[in-house]
Amino acid sequence: FQPKLLQGKRVVVTAGPTFEPIDPVRGITNLSSGKMGFALARAAADCGADVRLIAGPTALETPWGVVREDVQTAQQMYELALSAASGADVFIAVAAVADWRVAHVSPGKIKKTGDGLPPALEFVENPDILATVAHLPEPPFCVGFAAETDDLDNNAAAKRVRKNVPLLIGNLGPDAFGREDNEVVLYDEHGVTRLPRADKTALARELIAVIAGRLPRGLFN
Ligand code: C5P
Numbered sequence: 001f002q003p004k005l006l007q008g009k010r011v012v013v014t015a016g017p018t019f020e021p022i023d024p025v026r027g028i029t030n031l032s033s034g035k036m037g038f039a040l041a042r043a044a045a046d047c048g049a050d051v052r053l054i055a056g057p058t059a060l061e062t063p064w065g066v067v068r069e070d071v072q073t074a075q076q077m078y079e080l081a082l083s084a085a086s087g088a089d090v091f092i093a094v095a096a097v098a099d100w101r102v103a104h105v106s107p108g109k110i111k112k113t114g115d116g117l118p119p120a121l122e123f124v125e126n127p128d129i130l131a132t133v134a135h136l137p138e139p140p141f142c143v144g145f146a147a148e149t150d151d152l153d154n155n156a157a158a159k160r161v162r163k164n165v166p167l168l169i170g171n172l173g174p175d176a177f178g179r180e181d182n183e184v185v186l187y188d189e190h191g192v193t194r195l196p197r198a199d200k201t202a203l204a205r206e207l208i209a210v211i212a213g214r215l216p217r218g219l220f221n
Helices: 035-046 074-085 129-134 152-163 200-214
Strands: 010-015 019-023 026-029 050-055 067-070 090-093 100-102 123-125 141-147 167-171 184-188 191-194
Touching: 010 035, 010 074, 019 100, 035 050, 035 090, 035 200, 050 074, 074 090, 074 129, 090 129, 129 141, 129 152, 141 152, 141 200, 152 167, 152 184, 167 200, 184 200
Parallel strands: 010 050, 010 090, 050 067, 090 141, 141 167
Antiparallel strands: 019 026, 100 123, 167 184, 184 191
16 A cells, blocks of 8 residues: 555546436435445545545545535536546546436426326436546546446446446446445456455555556656
8 A cells, every 4th residue: 555656646536326306305316335436535545646526425424535525416427527527637437327317307296196107207318427538638547337237248348448448347246236345357458357355445445556557657756
């Protein structure tokens, strides 16, 4: 562990789920505790980085030394992430962003009709935050995560190319959510690296060291 590994570097992390309202009392969301993203934000701050953590709804405490901004929807996360990413050195997208939002949010609570017919909800696709940042003219070093239920290797490798990110981290198994530990696979332009199952704090430190090793070197580092 090196406390000055990311000294002077600006790191942006998205974490947690997003929440897309249907009406004032209901919404759709994704499974995500935020633990992996918060652990990465903390590990980057421990290595001396200036860290901005853009978090969807979670029950977690802000890691020491990290600047945290809370959002609810994918659209809010997109706007904050894009402004934070300009000039950043590293962008780590860990958030489980809802792929769709409800097209017309009802201003009042939707009532049951009595005829047994459920409401018909229309969905629109949310912007892909990571792909947008990674396609900027001068993007930060971008890292994505992938949680797949099937064929992780092929899906993750394809996702890495489609989103234009140098490094994509695959979660092994859908049971990564909410756990204290995780098992991940790294996909980059050289291929596949499997890391042993580890506590999320230890894993975050290891991943931050991998990311730091991939950053362009300046005059003094
Ligand atoms: O396409 P998929 O959702 O599986 O990709 C997961 C990766 O992309 C994660 O790093 C996630 O944070 C990011 N993502 C995003 N914006 C979205 C969807 C996913 O930044 N709208």
